[in-house]
Amino acid sequence: MTGVDETELAARAASGSEEAFGELVALHAPMARRVAYTILEDQEDADDAAQEGFLSAWQAIGRYDPKRAFRPWLMQIVVNAARDLRRRRRVRAAEPLDNVAAAARDDPARDMGAMDLGEKLNAALATLPERQRLAVVLFDAEGYPQAEIAKMLGIPEGTVKSDVFHGRRALRKVLESVKEEWDE
Amino acid sequence: MSDLSPFDAMPDPVLGAALRDALTLPHDGAFVARVRARLGSRDRGWDDVLAGWFWQGLVAASLVAFMAGWAAMSPGTVMGELPESVGAQLLDGARPGSDLLLTAMAGNR
Numbered sequence: 001m002t003g004v005d006e007t008e009l010a011a012r013a014a015s016g017s018e019e020a021f022g023e024l025v026a027l028h029a030p031m032a033r034r035v036a037y038t039i040l041e042d043q044e045d046a047d048d049a050a051q052e053g054f055l056s057a058w059q060a061i062g063r064y065d066p067k068r069a070f071r072p073w074l075m076q077i078v079v080n081a082a083r084d085l086r087r088r089r090r091v092r093a094a095e096p097l098d099n100v101a102a103a104a105r106d107d108p109a110r111d112m113g114a115m116d117l118g119e120k121l122n123a124a125l126a127t128l129p130e131r132q133r134l135a136v137v138l139f140d141a142e143g144y145p146q147a148e149i150a151k152m153l154g155i156p157e158g159t160v161k162s163d164v165f166h167g168r169r170a171l172r173k174v175l176e177s178v179k180e181e182w183d184e
Numbered sequence: 185m186s187d188l189s190p191f192d193a194m195p196d197p198v199l200g201a202a203l204r205d206a207l208t209l210p211h212d213g214a215f216v217a218r219v220r221a222r223l224g225s226r227d228r229g230w231d232d233v234l235a236g237w238f239w240q241g242l243v244a245a246s247l248v249a250f251m252a253g254w255a256a257m258s259p260g261t262v263m264g265e266l267p268e269s270v271g272a273q274l275l276d277g278a279r280p281g282s283d284l285l286l287t288a289m290a291g292n293r
Binding site: 018021022025026029030033034037038043046047050051054055058059117118119121122125136137139140141142143146161168171172175 | 193195196198199200201202203204205206207208209212215216218219220222223224226
């Protein structure tokens, strides 16, 4: 977080300031896009969902309670927008996923040696159920407390702990294999 | 590389940084510009605009109520507004005429 007072920006945005909301968009765009990409595994879809999330938040900002943190409120809207888009995509005819994620789904045991760390992690993420992916990304990559993630996803905190545990186990295997390659 | 156990309740900074790198999408600036350009096309309903003023209104009303309460409860206001009782006037020996009043009341018995 920068020195910008997020609560002040949110209060100004709630009073109708597009400029203040635009600053909030700039602050949170990278995280919102990562979270949407975690759910949708496609860059264009992730951007569409993140954009829809921001626009929905703009329309609903009058109902934002400034006593609560802004970031989890916004991220919950982005998660919902991404899940809505994923449901709509499922209804449509099957479309090709992002190359790496699609390859991992089709053949999880394909030659991982040719990929860099980011591609390997994306491939490993693609093999996890969506809830596990989200839990581990929100906890380890974005720094949300497990209780906050539970509220955001509408699941018990114990389920978040379990999802983080299982998600980490798969992803740490990738990190360890890369470390072994580097050590050789 | 991470040395933390999977049971840890703390975020794993190594895994977290690797995930952020893997998931970060390019061209943040273009994305932000696109969203900003579309804010104007999403009109907020009148109920949302009014709701935006709800919290400011609540704070203002709380402030007014607090100030009114403060004024009503301040000691100067309370003592100044209460009428002085007959008993207090009789007991005040320095007040001129208090002895006459006492004598008159005693004489009536």
